[in-house]
Amino acid sequence: MKKEEPVEQVPVPQAALAIEALESLGATHVVGLPDNGHAALYELLETHPSIATIPVTREGEAWAIASGLWVGGKRPVLAIQNCGLLESGDGLRGTTMRMRVPLLCFISYRGFDKMSANGIEPSLDVDPEELTREDLDSAALLLEPTLRVWGVPFYRYDSDDDAALVMEAWQQAEREERPVALLMTRGLRAGDVAPRPR
Amino acid sequence: MTTAELLEPLARLRTDEIVVTAMSTVRPWGRLSDHDLDFASADSAMGHTADLALGLALAQPDRRVVCLNGDGSMMMTLGTLATIIESGAKNLVLFVIDNGTYEITGNQKVPAAGVVDWAAMAAAAGFWRTYRFDDAAAYAMTIGEILAGEGPVFVQVKVERGNARPISRSQIEEARYLKTSMATWSRQMRATLMEDNS
Numbered sequence: 046m047k048k049e050e051p052v053e054q055v056p057v058p059q060a061a062l063a064i065e066a067l068e069s070l071g072a073t074h075v076v077g078l079p080d081n082g083h084a085a086l087y088e089l090l091e092t093h094p095s096i097a098t099i100p101v102t103r104e105g106e107a108w109a110i111a112s113g114l115w116v117g118g119k120r121p122v123l124a125i126q127n128c129g130l131l132e133s134g135d136g137l138r139g140t141t142m143r144m145r146v147p148l149l150c151f152i153s154y155r156g157f158d159k160m161s162a163n164g165i166e167p168s169l170d171v172d173p174e175e176l177t178r179e180d181l182d183s184a185a186l187l188l189e190p191t192l193r194v195w196g197v198p199f200y201r202y203d204s205d206d207d208a209a210l211v212m213e214a215w216q217q218a219e220r221e222e223r224p225v226a227l228l229m230t231r232g233l234r235a236g237d238v239a240p241r242p243r
Numbered sequence: 244m245t246t247a248e249l250l251e252p253l254a255r256l257r258t259d260e261i262v263v264t265a266m267s268t269v270r271p272w273g274r275l276s277d278h279d280l281d282f283a284s285a286d287s288a289m290g291h292t293a294d295l296a297l298g299l300a301l302a303q304p305d306r307r308v309v310c311l312n313g314d315g316s317m318m319m320t321l322g323t324l325a326t327i328i329e330s331g332a333k334n335l336v337l338f339v340i341d342n343g344t345y346e347i348t349g350n351q352k353v354p355a356a357g358v359v360d361w362a363a364m365a366a367a368a369g370f371w372r373t374y375r376f377d378d379a380a381a382y383a384m385t386i387g388e389i390l391a392g393e394g395p396v397f398v399q400v401k402v403e404r405g406n407a408r409p410i411s412r413s414q415i416e417e418a419r420y421l422k423t424s425m426a427t428w429s430r431q432m433r434a435t436l437m438e439d440n441s
Contacts, residue, residue, distance in 0.1 A: 092389020099330055101294075102322025109291035110326075113298020116282070116429050118437040121298075140295060145426040196288065205279070222426075 055204040058229075059236025060085040063151075064093065066211030067122060070149075072096050074114055076107045077124035082153025082232035086124060089235060104129030105136030111148055112140040122215075123224075128184040131191065137224070138195075147218040149211070150226040153162040154201075156182020157230040169193065192226055199226040244402050246271050248379035249340065249435070252386045260390070261299050261306060265292040266313040267346045267407040271416020279435045285410040288392050290319025292341040293337055297327055300335040303436060307390065309336045313343045314361065315353045319366070327395050328369035337365075342404045350404055360412070365397035377401035 063086060067075070076099040079087045090098045100108045104125045111121040125133070130152055133180075141148050159182050160167070166188040176183040185243070192199045198217060200210050212226055218225040246267060253262075255277040264272045265284045272281065282299070284292040289389055296310035317323075317339045327335060343356035362375040372394060376382040382400065389396055410420050 076298075097301075100324075101326050105288070106290060106294040106320060106323055106326055109288065109294035109300070110298040112429075113295040113300075114302045115298075116433045116436070117299045117302020118433060118440060135288050136291050140291055143287055143367070143425045144429040146429070198339045 055206075057231045057234045058202060058205050058207065060089050060233040061236035062205050063211060063233060064089055064096070066208050067096060070212055070215045071120050072122045072149075073119040074099055074111070074121040075124050076111045076114070076121050076128055077101065077151075078104050078107065078126070079124075080126035080129070080153050080154065080155070082126060083124045083151065083227050085233045085235040086151070087145050090218075097165060101211040104133035108133060108136040108148075109140045112144050112146045115148070116144070121148065122193075123152075125150070126153040126184075127155050127188040130186060131187060134195075141224050142195075145222040146224070147220075147222050148213075148224040149215040150197075150224050151202075152188070152199075152226050152228050153232060154185060154188060154228045154230045156185025157228075160185045190226065197224050197226055199228055201230050202227045203230050206239045244377060244379045244382065244400065246340070246402055246405055249382070249400050249402055250275055251339075251423070252383040253390075256386055256390060257309075259306065261296075261303065261308045263292060263296040263299065263308065264312060265316050266340075266410075267342065267402075267405055268311040268313075268340060269410050269421070270407065270416075270418060271353070272311065273416075277419050278432060280292075280434065281420050283410070283418070283425075285421065287413050287425060289374060292316050293323045293420075294320060294326065296337070297323065297332060297335060300332045301330060303440075304332070304334055306357060307334050307394075308419055309338070311338045311340060313346070314339050314343065314356070314359075316402045317361070317432045318353060318359075323355060324365055324368035325395075332395055333393045336389060336398065337395065338419050340396045340402050341399055342402045344404050346405055347407045347409050350406075361399040362397060365399075370395055370397040372396045374398045375400075 114121040169190045214225040261280045263282045269283045269285045300308040339361045344350040362373040366373045
């Protein structure tokens with residue numbers, strides 16, 4: 046599934062393509078707390094005719110709201126930052142996981158660039174010293190290990206080639222009745238795709 | 244006012260609303276109501292009842308959603324008051340059962356119990372319909388008005404502390420909606436709502 050060329054040489058993925066993928070799977074809502082990585086996504090969704098955005102004040106709400114939307118018959122998607130994931134743990138556990146809600150989650154990978162620049166791959170064997178380094182973002186170091194331990198499947202979303210992951214991840218979430226995460230390693234830019242006419 | 248004096252008038256007037264219960268209202272409501280659209284936010288994520296109810300309200304805009312939240316639970320996610328307002332949901336009726344304690348863990352005091360003015364807090368967050376009751380008769384006379392008209396509605400009800408114990412989900416529980424897992428009940432409720440909408 047993944048290509049080998051360095052991601053730094055590939056344009057930042059376009060939010061417009063991600064949104065087209067969300068349209069294809071019939072997403073009805075994007076729930077989350079806007080962050081730098083998802084800013085372009087939320088901006089484009091402001092005027093979207095069929096996908097509503099539900100901004101929250103803290104990420105734990107997003108899991109509960111998305112779970113309620115799903116019980117109510119809708120098809121929500123989550124979009125939050127990695128530190129928001131860490132903050133929201135029990136919200137994820139006690140609603141989405143406990144209710145076995147099939148939920149596609151975009152998670153911004155804040156600090157991925159610093160981690161990569163230092164040649165570090167996230168590990169379950171967390172180094173306490175690394176968590177304090179000024180040139181590393183601890184949220185990045187903890188994201189994948191946390192998801193792995195919590196049993197949330199995840200895939201890195203590095204470029205426009207990964208837009209296909211949106212449908213694949215959603216189908217996996219539906220099949221396995223659990224959340225599946227796409228880790229936005231470089232954020233999203235609005236994109237060159239023609240804007241939707243109003 | 245007792246919990247029974249809070250719930251019995253609501254149960255008499257309830258028709259096809261979704262009712263979400265939490266903490267000290269879970270079992271008593273389950274004794275009064277055996278409805279496919281009751282949802283127990285129990286054995287789940289503490290504090291994430293109002294936001295889950297919001298998700299249901301957003302998914303089912305033509306159906307009223309009544310949330311019976313505890314004061315301790317509401318205190319955990321105060322930001323949800325703002326999230327509700329921002330969402331524009333007009334069909335949510337949010338109760339905060341103000342007994343001043345975390346009843347099911349042994350009645351430890353909720354921070355600032357007796358000082359926090361919940362109805363004022365909700366009004367300050369943007370709820371334009373707020374109610375405050377400590378008298379059972381006044382509440383019973385007003386419940387019809389509370390359930391009618393455009394919301395969101397916020398209702399603070401001062402209730403005597405009880406002796407509710409931790410809630411389980413098992414066959415030994417009396418209430419039907421506690422006899423299955425959250426996952427099973429969620430799926431059943433989703434199927435009911437989608438069938439009703441078709």
